[in-house]
Structure formats: C-alpha cells, structure tokens
Amino acid sequence: MDKMPKWADVVLIPLISLILAAILSALVILGIGEDPVAAVNMMVSGALGSTYGWGYTLYYATNFMFTGLAVAVAFHARLFNIGGEGQAMLGGLGVAMICLYIPWPHWTMALLAACAASMLFGAVWAAIPAYLQARRGSHIVITTIMFNFIAAALLNYMLVNVMRPDGSMDPASERFPAAVHLPTLHELLAPIGISFSKAAPANVSLLVAVLACVVVWALIWRTRLGYEIRAYGHSESGALYAGISPFKITMVAMLISGALAGLMATNNVMGEAERLVLNSTEGAGFIGIAVALMGRSHPFGVFLAAILFGFLYQGGAELALWTNIPRELIVVIQALVILFTGALDNMVRMPLEKVFLALRKGKA
Amino acid sequence: MTVPAIELKGISKSFGPVQANKDISISVAPGTIHGIIGENGAGKSTLMSILYGFYKADKGEIWINGKKTEIPDSQAAIAAGIGMVFQHFKLVENFTVLENIILGAEDGGLLKPSLAKARRTLAELAAEYELNVDPDAVIEEIGVGMQQRVEILKALYRQAEILILDEPTGVLTPAEADQLFRILHRLKDEGKTIILITHKLREIMEATDTVSVMRRGEMTATVKTAETSPEHLAELMVGRKVLLRVDKVPAKPGKPILEIENLRVTDDKGVERVKGIDLTVRAGEIMGIAGVAGNGQSELLEVLGGMRPGSGAIRLNGAPLPLSGPGSDARARRAAHVAHVPEDRQREGLIMEFHAWENVAFGYHHDPAYQSGIFMNNAALRADTDRKIEKFDVRPADGWLAAKNFSGGNQQKIVVAREIERNPDLLLVGQPTRGVDIGAIEFIHKQIVALRDQGKAVLLVSVELEEIFGLADRIAVMFDGHIMGERLPDETDEKELGLLMAGVNGEAA
Structure with missing residues (x-):
C-alpha cells in the first residue's frame, strides 16, 4: 500500500518545502533589518513582472533544464553525477569550436552541429568517470567532482593559450560570427505579433531544452534502454539476474547525462555570450542537482523546478541590484530552497505520511 | 490451576492500515513448550516483538507469572525473565563465546571479573542443561548449531525463565534440529517455559505441548498438540483444506x-x-x-x-x-x-x-x-x-x-x-x-x-x-x-x- 496519494508526493511535499524555505528566508531578511514582503514583491516583479524579467528567468531555466535532466538521467541508474558543471564547460568548448572554425550559412545548421558537438564533448567528459566507476569501482561522486576542476583548468588553458585572439588581454575566445547568432525570444515572437524584450537573453535553445525534456521522458519510460536503466538503478543484483550489464548501463547512463549537461552550452555560450568565456557555466551544473532532486528526477518535474530556480536566480539578481540585501544573502535563500526541497525531504514527508495514514484510518 | 507463565490479554497492534495483531489472547502454562504457528505475515513475529518490548501494543495487557507487566523495551523484557533467540543470530562474529555472553550484561567497567563470573555460571549452566560449548571458541569458527546454543545460553545467563525462539531451525541440519529439541525438552524439564515460533508443522508436532494457530493477525485456535494432526493445523492456518503432499505421477526421465x-x-x-x-x-x-x-x-x-x-x-x-x-x-x-x-x-x-x-x-x-x-x-x-x-x-x-x-x-x-x-x-x-x-x-x-x-x-x-x-x-x-x-x-x-x-x-x- 502506498502511504500517500500520488498528488501529495508530487505537489504537496515540494510546496510545503518551498513554503518552509520561504518562511526561513523571510526571517533571515528580517534579521538583517529589511522588509521581507517588499523583497518578495521585488523578486516577483523583477523576475516575472516584465518580458525582460521573464526573458532572464527563462534563460536561466533553460540552463537548469539541461543540467537538471543530466542529473536526473544518472539518478535513474543510481549514479550521482556531480560533474554537470565540468561537462557543461566542455560542451561550451565543443560549441565554440563549431562556431569559430566552421563557416555556417545559417544558424539552424550551426545549432544542429553545436548540439552534436556539445553533446559529444559533454559525453566524453562524463565517460572517463563512468568507465572508472564501472570497471575500477572508483566512486563516481569523487571522480566527477575532480573532473569539474580538470575541466576548469582545461578551459583556462584553452582560453589563455589557444583560443584567445592575438593582442587581447581577456581570457575569452573571439566573438562568434553573426551567421551563428541564435534568434532570441524577441526575434522569434515578433513575427507572430508578440513583443518580447529585446535585451533578454532567452533564445531558441529554450525549445531545445523543452524538446530534451520530452525526449528524456520517452527514453526513461518508453524505451527498453530506459527500462534497463531504471531496473539497474533500483537493484543491481536484479539487473544481473535479468541479463542487464551493469557496465553497459553505467556507461550509457553517464554518456547521456554528460551529453545533456554539455547541451547547456547551446544556451549560455551560443545563445547568450556568443563567445567562450571563463566560468561561463556560473554554477548551473550544481543547481541541476537541486533541480533534479526537487523534480523527483521526472522530466516534467525538472521542467517546473528549473523555472522555479530560474525565478530565484533572476529575482535574486534584481534584489541584489535594487536593495541593500547583499548578493550573498541571495545565495543563502537559494541554498535554503535547495536544503528544504532536496536534503530535508524526509522532514516534510514523514509527518505528512502520518497525517495521511491517520486520515485513511479515520475513513476505514 | 497454576498461574500461567505468560498471559496475553486482548493484544492489538496495527501498522498504518495493516492490522498485524487483532485482539490476541493466549495463556502459556509454566514448564511447557508452546508452539505458535502461522503463515508468513500472520502476525507471529509482531506478537513476539510486543512481548519482547520492540513494539508497543495499541491495546491489551501482558501478564507475567500472574502479575500485570509493562514491557516498554527489551531491557524490561529481560528483567521480567524473558529471553529471545532470534532467527538471525545477534552475535559478534569475532568475539569469543564468553565475550558474547556477557555483552550488554557486564557487571562493571572492567571486563575481567565479569568474564570470570560468566565462566563459572556457564559451567553451571552447561552441567544443568547439557548445553556444552567451549567458552573460548570464536563465534565465526563454530557451527550454526553451536552459535544457536550460545544464543540460548545468553538468555539463560540473563536468568530467563521464559524463552522465545523465532524460527530456530531455519539454518540447522535435521540432526542439529533434533539436538535443539532435546535441549528444549531438557529446559522444559527444569521448569523453563518455551515459546516456539515456526511455520513448520513437523516441528510443532514433535516438540510442543500446546499450539496456537495464527491467521491474518488473529489467533484462530489453541489446541493440545496431542489432540491435533498436521492436516488439521494446516487447515487452521490457511482457512481451507490443503494438500500437504505434492500429487505427482512417477517421473519419466528422458535424454x-x-x-x-x-x-x-x-x-x-x-x-x-x-x-x-x-x-x-x-x-x-x-x-x-x-x-x-x-x-x-x-x-x-x-x-x-x-x-x-x-x-x-x-x-x-x-x-x-x-x-x-x-x-x-x-x-x-x-x-x-x-x-x-x-x-x-x-x-x-x-x-x-x-x-x-x-x-x-x-x-x-x-x-x-x-x-x-x-x-x-x-x-x-x-x-x-x-x-x-x-x-x-x-x-x-x-x-x-x-x-x-x-x-x-x-x-x-x-x-x-x-x-x-x-x-x-x-x-x-x-x-x-x-x-x-x-x-x-x-x-x-x-x-x-x-x-x-x-x-x-x-x-x-x-x-x-x-x-x-x-x-x-x-x-x-x-x-x-x-x-x-x-x-x-x-x-x-x-x-x-x-x-x-x-x-x-x-x-x-
């Protein structure tokens, strides 16, 4: 017997967790002598009150969708991929090479090639820790974290020594040619009569992210590979019994995970910066973990959680810009949300299960 | 009529929507072996866990030797003279028999006096119940039958008058099982009360004086073992007639x-x-x-x-x-x-x-x-x-x-x-x-x-x-x-x- 109805598990628990995080955040804001109500207003209007705000929220959300999906796919195989950050950096390298070194006649072809390259680079970066886990038993959490640092160092080297234009002091690549410019939401929506902020960075790769959600959903719940990944994730001895190779699943799940994280580069590198800079990922790889946790590793949940975190990011930026609340406190608020929705899940779940059991007993 | 060693009155316990024990009452006479039989999930283990203080009953009373007793934890159960031998032994593999026996019952911060006392007591117990084990043997080096004896000795060392054994023969060979039953009979003759939980009809028939049958959380019957048959007990357990022997024609082996x-x-x-x-x-x-x-x-x-x-x-x-x-x-x-x-x-x-x-x-x-x-x-x-x-x-x-x-x-x-x-x-x-x-x-x-x-x-x-x-x-x-x-x-x-x-x-x- 399940202890709770499904809707409670999917909707109620995250909602209560969020409210708890909000209350605690409000107390913290009060503690530094600011007005929490005003802060919430500021966040909402800043992130959702204008198409400019929405444009940023969705831009961040796009990043988080990719990295959230990456973590979610690995989760289904009970692999904890903390390397989304590094895989996304490598994805950026792939995108930059595609955009800089090949002349593209049209952005659609460039986008397809960039998708392929970013997925390949991300997957390769995930493949090494995956192999070490599957063959040597090196713990994937440790190796993927270490690979984040290696990725950062590699990117640093590439930008400083290889891709930096002559005479430039900035460790960044050249600007991508105009032909590979991805249409922003402004450019996409203008022809159908909707006016969207010109300045906002949200772009066509949002559609790629949504498509990725659908593809991941089909992969996990509709294909044989997804079936094997989930079976392996639930029981390794069961997988062995059913003839599912643990090596194969570990490799494949991590390759897909790395490819999804790498795909993020189509948004932040190709869609927004239009050149490769240091730290272009801005921690999105780590936020992906929280997004996957909150979204219960379900693509639809990841979609919603990514938008929520996009809102927190953009709203937080507004808050830091317009109030005396320091930037660090925004990070605290985001951390509280992660803490409550991810780590403290059972704190909400267990009392709630008791409530539902009591309700059921009352009815029976 | 003697005072029952254990009397359970109207014990009920539920886990969420599942009622594991429903208004269960039994009375076990001192110096007898009482079997509790039932299918998996019938509630035997839950009942014994209540008696041993792992769970608290929602309703009902426990009477030990004619006294109403609260058993909130296993310490209280031990104090009330109840010992339990679990299906999966709770022994420290790399400790000796003696060290395992005093574990949790040391007399003070220093081990030496406890060990010496345990050694003396163990010798007495061995003589009294023919429970021979080498006190200095390491647990992982002795057989399962012997390990089980250590578990029984652990309970006796804590002065248990009532011994509960949960599926004790699951890991034993038939010969070891026979030996166990001889020990149980010996304990019974010395006045101990034994509760034997099992799903094996054969053991009930061989070892017990009375038997209680549980089905779906309820006690469906308590009968004298001599007055029943395996077929009858099986029927009581399942609630319908069952075929105990498999019906089959002789095999025709091919290639x-x-x-x-x-x-x-x-x-x-x-x-x-x-x-x-x-x-x-x-x-x-x-x-x-x-x-x-x-x-x-x-x-x-x-x-x-x-x-x-x-x-x-x-x-x-x-x-x-x-x-x-x-x-x-x-x-x-x-x-x-x-x-x-x-x-x-x-x-x-x-x-x-x-x-x-x-x-x-x-x-x-x-x-x-x-x-x-x-x-x-x-x-x-x-x-x-x-x-x-x-x-x-x-x-x-x-x-x-x-x-x-x-x-x-x-x-x-x-x-x-x-x-x-x-x-x-x-x-x-x-x-x-x-x-x-x-x-x-x-x-x-x-x-x-x-x-x-x-x-x-x-x-x-x-x-x-x-x-x-x-x-x-x-x-x-x-x-x-x-x-x-x-x-x-x-x-x-x-x-x-x-x-x-x-x-x-x-x-x-």
Whole structure:
C-alpha cells in the first residue's frame, strides 16, 4: 500500500518545502533589518513582472533544464553525477569550436552541429568517470567532482593559450560570427505579433531544452534502454539476474547525462555570450542537482523546478541590484530552497505520511 | 490451576492500515513448550516483538507469572525473565563465546571479573542443561548449531525463565534440529517455559505441548498438540483444506538436458564455493539439491542462470554453454531456454518498485513481442500480464500495482508465471516457497510438477527437506561445495540426508 496519494508526493511535499524555505528566508531578511514582503514583491516583479524579467528567468531555466535532466538521467541508474558543471564547460568548448572554425550559412545548421558537438564533448567528459566507476569501482561522486576542476583548468588553458585572439588581454575566445547568432525570444515572437524584450537573453535553445525534456521522458519510460536503466538503478543484483550489464548501463547512463549537461552550452555560450568565456557555466551544473532532486528526477518535474530556480536566480539578481540585501544573502535563500526541497525531504514527508495514514484510518 | 507463565490479554497492534495483531489472547502454562504457528505475515513475529518490548501494543495487557507487566523495551523484557533467540543470530562474529555472553550484561567497567563470573555460571549452566560449548571458541569458527546454543545460553545467563525462539531451525541440519529439541525438552524439564515460533508443522508436532494457530493477525485456535494432526493445523492456518503432499505421477526421465562437469565457482570475496561438481538433469525429472544454506547451492544456481562466471563445462541439450565471457550472461541463458526462479525474489527476481506488468518483462524485455519500433509495446506487455495474472491467480489481480505491494506468495507467483510461461527446456528454481504462504506453496509446486510432466528438466534448490522430498525425483546433497551423494527419494530418509548435509558420507561412515 502506498502511504500517500500520488498528488501529495508530487505537489504537496515540494510546496510545503518551498513554503518552509520561504518562511526561513523571510526571517533571515528580517534579521538583517529589511522588509521581507517588499523583497518578495521585488523578486516577483523583477523576475516575472516584465518580458525582460521573464526573458532572464527563462534563460536561466533553460540552463537548469539541461543540467537538471543530466542529473536526473544518472539518478535513474543510481549514479550521482556531480560533474554537470565540468561537462557543461566542455560542451561550451565543443560549441565554440563549431562556431569559430566552421563557416555556417545559417544558424539552424550551426545549432544542429553545436548540439552534436556539445553533446559529444559533454559525453566524453562524463565517460572517463563512468568507465572508472564501472570497471575500477572508483566512486563516481569523487571522480566527477575532480573532473569539474580538470575541466576548469582545461578551459583556462584553452582560453589563455589557444583560443584567445592575438593582442587581447581577456581570457575569452573571439566573438562568434553573426551567421551563428541564435534568434532570441524577441526575434522569434515578433513575427507572430508578440513583443518580447529585446535585451533578454532567452533564445531558441529554450525549445531545445523543452524538446530534451520530452525526449528524456520517452527514453526513461518508453524505451527498453530506459527500462534497463531504471531496473539497474533500483537493484543491481536484479539487473544481473535479468541479463542487464551493469557496465553497459553505467556507461550509457553517464554518456547521456554528460551529453545533456554539455547541451547547456547551446544556451549560455551560443545563445547568450556568443563567445567562450571563463566560468561561463556560473554554477548551473550544481543547481541541476537541486533541480533534479526537487523534480523527483521526472522530466516534467525538472521542467517546473528549473523555472522555479530560474525565478530565484533572476529575482535574486534584481534584489541584489535594487536593495541593500547583499548578493550573498541571495545565495543563502537559494541554498535554503535547495536544503528544504532536496536534503530535508524526509522532514516534510514523514509527518505528512502520518497525517495521511491517520486520515485513511479515520475513513476505514 | 497454576498461574500461567505468560498471559496475553486482548493484544492489538496495527501498522498504518495493516492490522498485524487483532485482539490476541493466549495463556502459556509454566514448564511447557508452546508452539505458535502461522503463515508468513500472520502476525507471529509482531506478537513476539510486543512481548519482547520492540513494539508497543495499541491495546491489551501482558501478564507475567500472574502479575500485570509493562514491557516498554527489551531491557524490561529481560528483567521480567524473558529471553529471545532470534532467527538471525545477534552475535559478534569475532568475539569469543564468553565475550558474547556477557555483552550488554557486564557487571562493571572492567571486563575481567565479569568474564570470570560468566565462566563459572556457564559451567553451571552447561552441567544443568547439557548445553556444552567451549567458552573460548570464536563465534565465526563454530557451527550454526553451536552459535544457536550460545544464543540460548545468553538468555539463560540473563536468568530467563521464559524463552522465545523465532524460527530456530531455519539454518540447522535435521540432526542439529533434533539436538535443539532435546535441549528444549531438557529446559522444559527444569521448569523453563518455551515459546516456539515456526511455520513448520513437523516441528510443532514433535516438540510442543500446546499450539496456537495464527491467521491474518488473529489467533484462530489453541489446541493440545496431542489432540491435533498436521492436516488439521494446516487447515487452521490457511482457512481451507490443503494438500500437504505434492500429487505427482512417477517421473519419466528422458535424454539429458543439463550436464555439468567439474564446475567450479568463486564468490565475490574470492572464496571457492562450488568445488568441482558433476551433475546431470534429464528431461521430465526434477533434480532436487538439498543442503544447509551456504554450501554452494546459491552460487551453483547463479552460474547456471548466467549471473556469475564459473569454470568447468556445462552442456544444454548437448551444446556447450559458455561459463564466462561473452554469451555467459543471463540474457544468453534465457535465449538458450533456461528459465530461472531466483532464490531471492525481492533482490533479484523482481524490481520491487516496478509495476507488476513491468516485472513480467523483467529479463525478457528484449522479446520482440514487447517491442514496437524504438519503444516498448507497453500495451502488449500489459495484456500479457493480465493473462498471466489470471492464469496464475495472482491477487490482487491488478497489473498496475507495484511488486512490493503484493504478498510474498503473490510476488513469487508473478516470478513463476513469468519463467514457466516461457516454456523453458530447463527451469532453475531456488527456494521457490521461501516466505510463501501454504496456499501459494501448493499452487507453485503444482506448476513445477506440471512443467516436469511436459518433459522439461527442473533443477530445484531448497533448504526445506520437506519440499525436496515432496518434489524431487532425484536428490543430490551439497556440502561445502561438493555433492556428497545422490539418492532416490524412495530409498532414503531424512536421517540419511541429514548426515550427508552435515558432511558425513554414508559410505565412509
């Protein structure tokens, strides 16, 4: 017997967790002598009150969708991929090479090639820790974290020594040619009569992210590979019994995970910066973990959680810009949300299960 | 009338919506052995856990020696003179017998006086109850029968007057079990009160004075053992008449299906568990592997099922099957028409979080009938599941239920349905009825015999001798990775098999 109805598990628990995080955040804001109500207003209007705000929220959300999906796919195989950050950096390298070194006649072809390259680079970066886990038993959490640092160092080297234009002091690549410019939401929506902020960075790769959600959903719940990944994730001895190779699943799940994280580069590198800079990922790889946790590793949940975190990011930026609340406190608020929705899940779940059991007993 | 040693009055306990104990009352006279029998999930363990202070009853009273007693934790149970011997021993493997006995009952910060006192007491106990163990032996170096004696001594050392034994014979050979019952009788003669929890009718009949039957959380009857019969008790347990013996015609063995030559298997720790065995299973027969758990039977099944590499040679229908490398995994075995009902359905045979219909494809998820283009044909799979659920009478008949929400018996029916319905040439079966209720046991046994009667080969591994005798057409006994001998069920008995299971070879003795 399940202890709770499904809707409670999917909707109620995250909602209560969020409210708890909000209350605690409000107390913290009060503690530094600011007005929490005003802060919430500021966040909402800043992130959702204008198409400019929405444009940023969705831009961040796009990043988080990719990295959230990456973590979610690995989760289904009970692999904890903390390397989304590094895989996304490598994805950026792939995108930059595609955009800089090949002349593209049209952005659609460039986008397809960039998708392929970013997925390949991300997957390769995930493949090494995956192999070490599957063959040597090196713990994937440790190796993927270490690979984040290696990725950062590699990117640093590439930008400083290889891709930096002559005479430039900035460790960044050249600007991508105009032909590979991805249409922003402004450019996409203008022809159908909707006016969207010109300045906002949200772009066509949002559609790629949504498509990725659908593809991941089909992969996990509709294909044989997804079936094997989930079976392996639930029981390794069961997988062995059913003839599912643990090596194969570990490799494949991590390759897909790395490819999804790498795909993020189509948004932040190709869609927004239009050149490769240091730290272009801005921690999105780590936020992906929280997004996957909150979204219960379900693509639809990841979609919603990514938008929520996009809102927190953009709203937080507004808050830091317009109030005396320091930037660090925004990070605290985001951390509280992660803490409550991810780590403290059972704190909400267990009392709630008791409530539902009591309700059921009352009815029976 | 003497004052009962234990009296439970109207005990009720529920876990969420599940009522594990419903208004249970029993009274156990001092100096008797009282059996509690019931199927898995009938509530025996819950009741004993309440008596030992692990759970608190929702309602009801516990009276010990005529005094109402509260037992909030196991310390209180020990203080009230109750000792418990668990199914899975709670001993520290690398401690000596003596150290285990004083563990938790030390007299002070220094161990030496405690150990000396325990040594004296142990000698007295050994003399009084004929419970001989070497106090300086290390637990991991002594046999399970001896370990169990240490558990009993632990309870006696804490001055237990009432001893509860939970499924004590699960890991014992028949000879060890007989020895245990002699000890229990001796304890009884010295005035101790014993509660014996078991699902084995034979033990109840042999050892107890009175027996209480539990079914679905309720106490359905308490009878004097001398005035009842196994058939009657089984009926009380299940609630309907059951066939205790498996109905089957003599086997008509055909050509060899499975031939094993000099098979060796090493476990994950690098210990050799199967040490060069030869075995043949023919078409139309059930080969039963008897043995105490942990003598290589599990590894044998795993190798045959493609879950573990081995060395030596196996042939199926005359064609060699690889034992390591490509083509030796479980998928290849299934393709070669070897079906496998694994020993541990919860860890291996099923994915507990999956729906029943997803589990019906488990291991056979490559079957073209379940595919549709790049996707799985879930509709076809669900239709197939509904068919199997109906044919094997799985209850509740709901393919959308997760495997973990079925009872043990119905989980096993799902596994058996999946494997048998593949119409395999060879069926590997490990502990098919472990944790399965009597009603489902009967059904599962029938299915296995029916497969045999279709001319298929069956390799059955079971630690339940009753099951081996009931099903097998030939019996091989495994001990320490070797096959100690093969016998025909009609030409042997439990005593002889028991000796083989203990590693004593009949010819040599």
